[in-house]
Every structure is written in C-alpha cells, then in structure tokens.
Amino acid sequence: MAPRKLGIPLAVVMGAGLAFTLFPIFWLVMTAIKPPIDWNASPAVWLPSCPTFINFLTLFDPDAIREYGVGGVSQSATAAVFGSILASVASTCISVCIGLFSAIGISRYSKGSRSTPLVILSGRMFPPAAIAVPFVIIFSTVSLIDSYVGLIAVYVAVTLPFSTWMLKSFVDDLPREIEEAAMLDGMTRVKAHLTVTIPLIKGGLFSTTMLVFILNWSEFMFALVLSYSNISTIPVQLSKYVTATAGTLYGVQAALAVLAMLPLVAGGFLIQGHLARGMTFGAIKQ
Amino acid sequence: MTCEHCPLENSRENLLEASNLSKRFKSRGTLKTALDNVTFCVPRGSLTVILGPAGAGKTTALRLLAGLEKEDAGSIVLDGLNMSGVEPRARDVAMIFDNLALYPNKTGFGNMASPLRERRLPAQEIERRVRDVAAKLRILHILDRLPGTMSGGERQRVAMGRVLVRSPRLFLLDEPLSSLDAPLRIELRAEIKRLQREQGHTFLMATPDFSEAMAIADTVILLREGQVLQTAAPQELYDCPVDSEAARFVGAPQINILPAFYNEGRVRTAGISFPVPDRIALTVANLPLEGFLLGLRPENIRLESVTSTVNDGWAKIIDVEAMGLRRSITIEQQGAHIRVLTDALRGEDFSIGQRVVWRPVDTERLLVFSRKGGKNLLRPNTA
Incomplete structure (x- = not known):
C-alpha cells in the first residue's frame, strides 16, 4: 500500500490520540531515570534534573540506592527476570503448540458436537480469583506450589482456550481445499x-503467540499466590518495592517496568511484517 | 462388471463405477441429503460431465471420489480397485477445485511442480514436465509469479497445469470454468477437450452449464437434488430427456411445456391446433381426459405476423431479445407464455406488441410428457 497523505485535521486528532496514549509510557520512562528526590516531587518534575541509571542498577544490586540515602530492599530482581522469562516462554510455547493442533483438529475434523469449542472456552468463564484458591490447595498437596512447573502448568491451562480459539479462527479462514489439494x-x-x-x-500464529506471551508475561495473581520463595516473576517483584523507611520506590519500580516492556516492544516490531492480512491472496478464485 | 446406467457399456471399459452412493451432511442440527443412492460410471478415456443446478450434489460426488469425504453408503470402484477407506493420496486421482485452491505462497512453477515433488521425481524431470504442460496451456510467462499477481484465467490455467503434470487414473474437475468471462471459457473448454482427447485421459467434470456439457461431453450425468435424473449422450439428453425437469434444464431459451389435448390426429394447445406424426398420435391417443404436457423447443416454432383485422387466433409479442444471429422472442396467447427462437437475419422484423400467429415445425421433434410426474411418454420402456 502506498503511504497516504495525512490531512491536517486528521493529523491533529491522531497526534492528540497518540499523546494521550503514550503519556503514561513517557512518564514511566522519565521516572525510571529520575533520582529519588524527583520521584514524587511536588510540583511534578517532568524531565529529571540530572538523569541517572541508579534505579536500574538497584534492580540487580539492591544496596546501590543507598548512596541517595534511601533504604533498599533486600532482594535483587535477577531471579524475577529469569523467572518471568522461563515461565512465560515455556508456557507460551506449550500453549500455542497445543492450541495450534487443537485448532486444526476442531476446525477440520470436528464432527457432530458443535459444543466442543465452547467446552474449551468454559474454563475462562470463572474469574481467576475463583480458581486461584483451589489451585493453591491442590498444588500444595501434589508439591507443585512454589515451583516453575506448577506455574507453567497454570499459565498453559489459563491461556490454552485463548490460543485454541484464536488459531481456530485463522484455520477456519483458510480454505480447506488448499490442504485437500496438497x-x-x-x-x-x-x-x-x-x-x-x-x-x-x-x-495468526505470530499474533497469537504475542498475545499469549503478553498474558503470561504480565500475569500477577497466580504468580503471587503460587510463589513463596523459590520462584518469582516480574509483576510479583514489582509489588515488593515498598519499604518501611522510604515508602514506595517509584523509580526502581519504573525501571523494572521499563525493562519488562522491552521484550514486548521488540517482539511487536519483529512480527509486524508478518501480521499483514491477505496471506492467502490469489489462492482462490474470488 | 457392468453398469446398467451406462449407455456406452459395450463400447468401452469402465474406469470408474460408483454404485449406490449416499451422503448426508449435518447442518444446523438437521441432516441434509447431498447424494441419494447415486449410481454412475465413467468409461476409460472419456470425458464425462456431471450436469446439475447448484446444490445438486455435484461437488459432493467428486469429493467422495477423491476420498476427501467418506460415503455413508455405496461403493466406489476405480480401475478395478475398491476405494473404500483409501486415503486421497493413494487413489491416484487429481482434482481441480471450484475455488482452484492454489498455494498462495508458491509461484506458478511451484504450484505445478508440487505433485511431482511429492513423488520425488528428479529436478530435471520436474522442470521438463512443468515447462511442457505450461507451454501447452500457454502460461510459460507466469511460471515465476505468485497466484496473487495472476489474472483469473491465468490462475485457472495454473490449477489445470497442476493436475496435468502427472497422469493420474482419473481427473476430477469441479466447475473449472466458472467465473471466467465467456470468450475465455469457450477457449479453455476447447482446450480441456483437446488435452483429454490427445492424451487419452479420463475426465469427470462437474458443471451447472448445460451448453458447456453439450459442447464437450461424451456422456452427461444429469443430477438433481442428489439423484441421477438421466445418463445419456448430450444429443440424446436434448432430444429425449427422461422427464420435463430434465428437458427444462437442457436448452436455452428453455423448452416450452404446455398443457395439450389430442383429438383425431391433431393436438390442441394454447389456442392453436396442428397435426402430429403418427408416432406421437399413437402415444397420446389413449391418454385420459386430463390430456398431457407438450414439450416444444423454442427453435421448432415459426412466427408470422398478421394484420390487425384478424379477430382471433393470434398471439402477442411481449418480449424480444437480440442474440446476434438469433432472436429470442416471447409471445403470449390465451395466458400461455411461449418462447420462440427465430433467425435474425432472415424473415421479418418483430417488435413488442405486434400480433403474430405461430405454428410448430419439425413436429417429429415434439416431446410428450405425462400430466402427472412429467415422464417422457415417447421414451421406450418408461413406466
């Protein structure tokens, strides 16, 4: 598609929309590079007076922040970052793989019962809080609590309906005659x-993977209730930057949030080219 | 192995025999019958056409033969082998789908080479065969293009090329020419016929277009609502349809079917009466009082204009369609609408509103159907 020229009114509207959407991200990034004195200054400091990477440093060396006279937290974020990567990548791969084959199965070979796909989705009808407690109890009994295996199992269970349904819609859109010709x-x-x-x-596979990864990457509640000390994820770690002496460490939180955003932004750019519609253009007559 | 439905059973061996095929689909909770006890066969080296309106079960029949659907009942014998439960790839049939189903991510060459690559032919052999077929289909120039950049006719040819690169037992063509414009359709159908005859292949083609069937078929299987209405050579189907339904489906403009009565050597219908040949007279003489249905092809009617002073016995022209060499005229007499095909170059000019008289010519070609059920009464051994 040739780039379209933007009219002035449309440009203004879109500019305003962009500013509105991107403002929280701008604020987050700014906070991440603010020294503690600027975190919750009043009036607000829009651009930090002297930008610093001390917040990022503190993530991996909890005592670094002390040079600013602020009490640190004891735990480094390293475990949480690796925990998040492990849990999200593993559960996303498993969920999308199983979802892909279920989607093909349901779309192409489902006979009779039209309710099969609905049964799959029914697990999503409960609010997560309703199933969190049973999970804690069951997982305690079978020693899956506070382990990545347990967390990954829950993430797969929760996202599988999404990946199945989303992929099924893409398989449905593909004329089955192409496979039959093959x-x-x-x-x-x-x-x-x-x-x-x-x-x-x-x-469809890329966009489903991206969506499922985002769901897993930002999941908070299950990670919180299923973890004690052995495992951690970024969202849980974020909630831990509250100290008795210095209140909430906004800058450190922001720094971790910025780090957490990076893989999603990178992933978005990487798959952008593959998201184009009309992959099957030319396959069929119309 | 014989097949009573096959008019050509003695002249050629049957490659395919489909017996008592039935298939029902579940749609929105109700069972829909797609094929109901269908029996037909395809002689080796012939071009057989399954003709029928949309929803007659043509596609279902082809899909059953290809093994893409499983029949509920009946048997398929291909080249002497029972095909029940045989996977599509093991049946050695090729199919052109009505939506073509090209690989959108492969070039014209890639699409055509695919069946050969699956069979692990050497690259040079693949190259040679694809170029050979592409030359015949005149698509050498689009071999390195993706289907998305091809025109409808080019895609159609690539789809045809993909099945022609190999020599399967049976070619199945599902409306391969639909949605093309008329000149291309006529060109391609001639090409299909030529390729089939030159190579001695066996083609089974589905189409809703009777003129296509008439043009290229050796045998036509007329299908309607999942049942075989008639199996016959094209001309026989035209001259001697099994019933009024079959007669209506074959021929354009459509055949006129008029209620008629017989009295002492003459048939009376729609305000006129005329003598009929003995063969027809014998058939209709003993029919009950309710009379019969007269089948009158539009080309077997002549029109003559009359002066407005004639008081009755005339028909009025209500529609004129120019068709180049011919003109399709609809006249009305005593409430009956009658379609007439006239020569546009000779004879008079007819216009809407004009008064005319009409009479059947070639009365040997008249058809007679029973009032109830519409059976062709002139066909031998029809009950």
Missing part, C-alpha cells in the same frame, strides 16, 4: 497440515 498432490494429512496449513496461518 493431499491429492500426494501428501499425508499430517504432512499437508505441517507444510501447507501452518505456513499459511503464520501471521
């Missing part, structure tokens, strides 16, 4: 799905 060309069913179906829903 089978008549000499492929087995499995090979037709692996080499024809999946590459053609690549865009």
Whole structure:
C-alpha cells in the first residue's frame, strides 16, 4: 500500500490520540531515570534534573540506592527476570503448540458436537480469583506450589482456550481445499497440515503467540499466590518495592517496568511484517 | 462388471463405477441429503460431465471420489480397485477445485511442480514436465509469479497445469470454468477437450452449464437434488430427456411445456391446433381426459405476423431479445407464455406488441410428457 497523505485535521486528532496514549509510557520512562528526590516531587518534575541509571542498577544490586540515602530492599530482581522469562516462554510455547493442533483438529475434523469449542472456552468463564484458591490447595498437596512447573502448568491451562480459539479462527479462514489439494498432490494429512496449513496461518500464529506471551508475561495473581520463595516473576517483584523507611520506590519500580516492556516492544516490531492480512491472496478464485 | 446406467457399456471399459452412493451432511442440527443412492460410471478415456443446478450434489460426488469425504453408503470402484477407506493420496486421482485452491505462497512453477515433488521425481524431470504442460496451456510467462499477481484465467490455467503434470487414473474437475468471462471459457473448454482427447485421459467434470456439457461431453450425468435424473449422450439428453425437469434444464431459451389435448390426429394447445406424426398420435391417443404436457423447443416454432383485422387466433409479442444471429422472442396467447427462437437475419422484423400467429415445425421433434410426474411418454420402456 502506498503511504497516504495525512490531512491536517486528521493529523491533529491522531497526534492528540497518540499523546494521550503514550503519556503514561513517557512518564514511566522519565521516572525510571529520575533520582529519588524527583520521584514524587511536588510540583511534578517532568524531565529529571540530572538523569541517572541508579534505579536500574538497584534492580540487580539492591544496596546501590543507598548512596541517595534511601533504604533498599533486600532482594535483587535477577531471579524475577529469569523467572518471568522461563515461565512465560515455556508456557507460551506449550500453549500455542497445543492450541495450534487443537485448532486444526476442531476446525477440520470436528464432527457432530458443535459444543466442543465452547467446552474449551468454559474454563475462562470463572474469574481467576475463583480458581486461584483451589489451585493453591491442590498444588500444595501434589508439591507443585512454589515451583516453575506448577506455574507453567497454570499459565498453559489459563491461556490454552485463548490460543485454541484464536488459531481456530485463522484455520477456519483458510480454505480447506488448499490442504485437500496438497493431499491429492500426494501428501499425508499430517504432512499437508505441517507444510501447507501452518505456513499459511503464520501471521495468526505470530499474533497469537504475542498475545499469549503478553498474558503470561504480565500475569500477577497466580504468580503471587503460587510463589513463596523459590520462584518469582516480574509483576510479583514489582509489588515488593515498598519499604518501611522510604515508602514506595517509584523509580526502581519504573525501571523494572521499563525493562519488562522491552521484550514486548521488540517482539511487536519483529512480527509486524508478518501480521499483514491477505496471506492467502490469489489462492482462490474470488 | 457392468453398469446398467451406462449407455456406452459395450463400447468401452469402465474406469470408474460408483454404485449406490449416499451422503448426508449435518447442518444446523438437521441432516441434509447431498447424494441419494447415486449410481454412475465413467468409461476409460472419456470425458464425462456431471450436469446439475447448484446444490445438486455435484461437488459432493467428486469429493467422495477423491476420498476427501467418506460415503455413508455405496461403493466406489476405480480401475478395478475398491476405494473404500483409501486415503486421497493413494487413489491416484487429481482434482481441480471450484475455488482452484492454489498455494498462495508458491509461484506458478511451484504450484505445478508440487505433485511431482511429492513423488520425488528428479529436478530435471520436474522442470521438463512443468515447462511442457505450461507451454501447452500457454502460461510459460507466469511460471515465476505468485497466484496473487495472476489474472483469473491465468490462475485457472495454473490449477489445470497442476493436475496435468502427472497422469493420474482419473481427473476430477469441479466447475473449472466458472467465473471466467465467456470468450475465455469457450477457449479453455476447447482446450480441456483437446488435452483429454490427445492424451487419452479420463475426465469427470462437474458443471451447472448445460451448453458447456453439450459442447464437450461424451456422456452427461444429469443430477438433481442428489439423484441421477438421466445418463445419456448430450444429443440424446436434448432430444429425449427422461422427464420435463430434465428437458427444462437442457436448452436455452428453455423448452416450452404446455398443457395439450389430442383429438383425431391433431393436438390442441394454447389456442392453436396442428397435426402430429403418427408416432406421437399413437402415444397420446389413449391418454385420459386430463390430456398431457407438450414439450416444444423454442427453435421448432415459426412466427408470422398478421394484420390487425384478424379477430382471433393470434398471439402477442411481449418480449424480444437480440442474440446476434438469433432472436429470442416471447409471445403470449390465451395466458400461455411461449418462447420462440427465430433467425435474425432472415424473415421479418418483430417488435413488442405486434400480433403474430405461430405454428410448430419439425413436429417429429415434439416431446410428450405425462400430466402427472412429467415422464417422457415417447421414451421406450418408461413406466
């Protein structure tokens, strides 16, 4: 598509919208590089007087902030960052893989019962808080609490309905005749799905992966109730920057939040090109 | 192995025999019958056409033969082998889907080479065969383009090329020419016929277009609402349809079917009466009082203009459609609408509102259907 020229009124409206949307992010990034004195200064300090990386440093060396005369927290964020990466990446991979094959199965081979997809989604009808407590009790009994295996299992269980449904809609959109032509060309069913179906829903696969990853990456409640000391994730770690002596460490929180944003922004840019619609343009007559 | 429905059973061996095929689909809780006890066969090396309106079950029949759907009942014997439970890839059939189903991410060459690559042919052989077929289909220039950049006709040819690169037992073509513009359609259908004859392939093609079927078919299987109405050579289907439904489906403008009565060598219908040949007279003479239905092809009617002083016995022209060499005229007499096909170059100029008289010519070609059920009464051994 050729770039379109933007009219002045539209440009103003879109500019205002952008400013509105991006302001919290601007504030977050600014806070992350503010020294403690500027964190909750009144009147507000928009741009830090002397930008510093001390907040980022404090994340991994809790005592670094003391040079500003602020009491630190004892725990480094390193474990939380690695915990988040482990839990999110593993659960996203598992969820999308299972979801992909369920989606193909439901879309192409589901016979009779039209309620199967609804049954899958029914797990999402309960508010997470309602199932959190049972999970804690069950996981305590089977020793899955305070372990990454347990957390990943919960994340997969929670996001699988999303990935299945989302991927199913992409498979539904793909004319089944393309796979059938492949089978008549000499492929087995499995090979037709692996080499024809999946590459053609690549865009859907990327966007589903991204969505599921965001869900897992920012999940707070399950991570909180299922973790004691062995495991941690970034959202849980964020809640820990409250000290008795210095109140909330806004700058350190902001720094961790900025770090947490990075993989999502990077991922968004990476898959941007694959999200284009019309992957199957030309496959069928119309 | 014989097939009673096959008019050509003695002349050629049957490649395909489909017996008593039934298929029902569940849609919104109700079972819809797509095929109901359908039996037909395809002689080796023939071009057989399944003709029928939308929803007749044409696509379902082809999908069953390709193994893409499983039949509820019945059997498919292909080349002497029972195909029940055989995977699509093991059936050695090729199919052109009505939506073409090209690989959107592969070039014209990639699409056409795909069945050969699956069979692990050497690259040079693949290259040679694809170029060979592409040359025949005149698509050499689009081999390195993606389907998205091709025109409708080019995509159609690539889809055709993809099945022609190999020589399967049976080619299934599901409305391969629909949605193309008329000149291209006519060109491509001639090409299909030529390729089929030259290579001695066996084609089974589904189409809703009777003129396409008439133009290229060796045998036509007329399908309606999941049942085979008639299996016949195209001309036989036209001249001797099994019933009034079949007669209506074949021919354009549509055949006129008028209530008629017989009395002493003459047939009376829509305000006129005329003598009929003995063959027809014998058939209709003993019919009950309710009479019969007369099938009158539009091309077997002549019109003559009359002066307005004639008081009765005339028809009024209510519509004239120019069709180039011919003109399609609709006249009305005693409430009956009658379609007439006239020669546009010879004879008079007719215009809407004009008064005319009409008479059947070639009365040997008249068709007679029963009043109830519409069965063709002139066909031998019809009950």
